[in-house]
């Protein structure tokens with residue numbers, strides 16, 4: 001594994017346009033569970049059933065009870081070496097674009113200068129009726145019955161977390177930015193994603209089709225493993241910390 005990490009660091013150094021795509025596995029070392037691994041959030045539940053647009057409309061009370069649980073975990077979370085290493089590589093100019101499927105804001109907290117958030121974020125919420133956006137404190141409430149549901153301060157419509165739910169389209173600008181990055185990439189690095197959620201799981205394949213070398217740092221297999229030039233099955237924090245060391249970069253925790 002050490003050899004692969006060293007080689008990957010060399011490739012990052014040489015690349016003209018390195019792009020990183022992160023998934024929930026980038027944040028497990030911050031104590032946030034992912035969806036699909038053995039300790040995942042939804043081992044016993046079907047994510048499609050709980051966090052889809054139809055679930056929100058059909059049973060908003062259960063939907064919000066689940067979201068409260070997620071938000072509660074999130075507020076205390078701090079960036080880990082995965083976020084810090086990627087931020088350091090961006091600031092040093094080694095990583096040109098960072099695409100994330102995560103909604104936790106930890107890349108920004110680690111000091112990443114630019115993040116393409118393809119699944120939205122839990123920082124805000126949006127009214128299903130008038131489309132106005134508000135800070136997520138409006139949805140960070142105890143919902144025991146329909147009378148507690150978070151409502152738009154302007155039109156009283158139901159509020160939805162600012163994340164992309166199943167059955168919803170991805171934000172057009174973010175998806176386009178991810179596709180543009182993949183087209184441009186000569187090195188594409190997947191970090192902590194099962195690559196099971198579409199359409200974003202097609203983005204690394206697009207980069208490969210355009211000639212990029214692919215690296216996958218993930219604890220479990222993905223459908224693209226056979227296309228990867230570097231397949232690193234280890235904890236992403238240790239792998240990326242090692243990579244940054246080879247690049248002569250320090251992991252700096254930004255002052256809050």
Ligand code: NAD
Nearest residue numbers: 023024025034035036101102103104192193194219220236
């Ligand atoms: P996923 O749960 O489907 O896959 C995560 C992958 O990361 C797994 O294959 C697992 O083996 C791997 N992994 C876990 N910890 C790791 C570590 N320390 N090092 C290396 N690999 C590790 O997640 P996904 O592919 O991102 O897709 C799920 C969807 O869930 C995304 O849309 C995302 O928005 C959402 N999600 C986000 C968060 C978050 O924001 N932190 C948390 C859970 C789910």
